Amino acid sequence: MNNKVGLVYTEDFQLYNFGPSHPLRPLRLELTYSLMEKLELLNHQNIELIKPRMATQKEIELVHSHKYVEVVKKLSVNPDERGVKPYLYGLGPGDNPIFKKMYEASSLVCGASMEAAKKVWTEDEFPIAFNPAGGLHHAMTNKASGFCIFNDIAVALKYLKHLKPDIRIAYLDIDCHHGDGVQWIFYDDPNVLTISLHESGKFLFPGTGGVEETGEGEGKGYSLNFPLLPGTNNKLYLKIFKSCIPKILQAYQPDIIATQLGVDTHYNDPLTQLGVSIKLYKELAKLIKEYAKEYCNNHWLAFGGGGYLMTVVPRGWSLFLAEMLDVELSNSLPQHWIEEVEKKVRNETTPYKLYDDDHETALELLKYPELAQKLYGYVDSLIEMCQDKYLPALTKR
Ligand SMILES: [Zn+2]
Numbered sequence: 001m002n003n004k005v006g007l008v009y010t011e012d013f014q015l016y017n018f019g020p021s022h023p024l025r026p027l028r029l030e031l032t033y034s035l036m037e038k039l040e041l042l043n044h045q046n047i048e049l050i051k052p053r054m055a056t057q058k059e060i061e062l063v064h065s066h067k068y069v070e071v072v073k074k075l076s077v078n079p080d081e082r083g084v085k086p087y088l089y090g091l092g093p094g095d096n097p098i099f100k101k102m103y104e105a106s107s108l109v110c111g112a113s114m115e116a117a118k119k120v121w122t123e124d125e126f127p128i129a130f131n132p133a134g135g136l137h138h139a140m141t142n143k144a145s146g147f148c149i150f151n152d153i154a155v156a157l158k159y160l161k162h163l164k165p166d167i168r169i170a171y172l173d174i175d176c177h178h179g180d181g182v183q184w185i186f187y188d189d190p191n192v193l194t195i196s197l198h199e200s201g202k203f204l205f206p207g208t209g210g211v212e213e214t215g216e217g218e219g220k221g222y223s224l225n226f227p228l229l230p231g232t233n234n235k236l237y238l239k240i241f242k243s244c245i246p247k248i249l250q251a252y253q254p255d256i257i258a259t260q261l262g263v264d265t266h267y268n269d270p271l272t273q274l275g276v277s278i279k280l281y282k283e284l285a286k287l288i289k290e291y292a293k294e295y296c297n298n299h300w301l302a303f304g305g306g307g308y309l310m311t312v313v314p315r316g317w318s319l320f321l322a323e324m325l326d327v328e329l330s331n332s333l334p335q336h337w338i339e340e341v342e343k344k345v346r347n348e349t350t351p352y353k354l355y356d357d358d359h360e361t362a363l364e365l366l367k368y369p370e371l372a373q374k375l376y377g378y379v380d381s382l383i384e385m386c387q388d389k390y391l392p393a394l395t396k397r
Pocket residue numbers: 175176177262264305306307
């Protein structure tokens with residue numbers, strides 16, 4: 001049996017656009033699909049391109065309040081409509097500016113993530129599906145947050161629960177920011193285990209994601225957070241990932257793993273301070289695929305996420321897709337894609353390799369032995385805490 005991969009794609013994803021001065025630029029996705037295509041991943045025999053539909057209002061309301069959805073709808077038609085008090089819903093100048101057709105754009109992302117979920121769960125030959133436009137993990141039930149209007153991940157996971165009410169979902173979020181929206185939406189739900197590795201909320205938006213946030217009620221013990229310190233490099237990241245994630249999955253025994261694959265952990269990302277390189281994404285892709293096979297019956301539902309360098313996002317997600325397809329890529333970039341970057345991207349150095357290494361940040365760290373020692377000690381303390389606190393709570397049930 002061929003293991004096929006569904007990739008959700010439509011040019012209409014470009015509709016999700018907060019304007020030219022906003023960091024979440026639709027160009028990220030345009031360059032991502034372009035690179036995937038030029039690397040010949042999109043004509044691979046095991047890929048199927050899925051054209052998404054918009055989620056219905058009823059589907060969006062599996063997660064979001066009717067009132068909030070109505071507000072988004074109204075503003076979508078008339079962005080100047082102030083009667084609805086957009087600021088009460090996290091909308092307006094700043095992170096989540098109002099734009100025309102924002103309802104359609106956000107519903108399309110939700111529909112796309114649902115299509116991916118459906119593919120993975122209902123079609124045996126498609127154990128993996130990826131929606132790079134998805135991953136809007138900050139949106140809350142009744143408000144927009146952190147560039148996210150509707151929480152496409154939560155909508156897709158609720159949809160999976162609708163297909164199989166007792167399904168066990170392991171949600172793994174590797175975005176640099178805490179996966180707060182998804183965590184709070186499923187905070188009391190033992191059937192959705194949320195795991196987030198992120199830069200500590202002490203230093204970065206949204207400020208949450210401490211180790212004490214472990215769930216409530218029936219869901220106690222099913223929210224796991226790994227807040228990382230600025231400067232964390234590939235080696236440290238992998239140490240914690242490999243020591244903890246497989247054990248957590250083994251203890252939880254999920255039916256499916258859902259991942260938010262934000263690549264804003266990169267050392268050059270303008271919004272964050274972790275110190276990892278694109279090489280890490282290649283290694284994480286391999287590990288997640290392995291874990292999906294070992295612990296989740298191959299079922300892997302993947303979403304995009306953050307990442308604010310137009311030259312990093314396409315390379316990171318192409319490496320994830322390549323791993324999903326079992327394609328080993330050489331460390332070079334197609335000349336046509338390099339030319340496209342030179343034409344469309346300003347303020348970033350043009351890359352010539354598919355992945356970079358974290359030598360620079362690792363060497364930088366060697367200059368500060370005290371900081372290095374602190375980082376290593378801290379990672380060890382997180383691993384120990386997982387062992388002593390997170391795992392026993394999972395296996396107790
Ligand atoms: Zn992020």
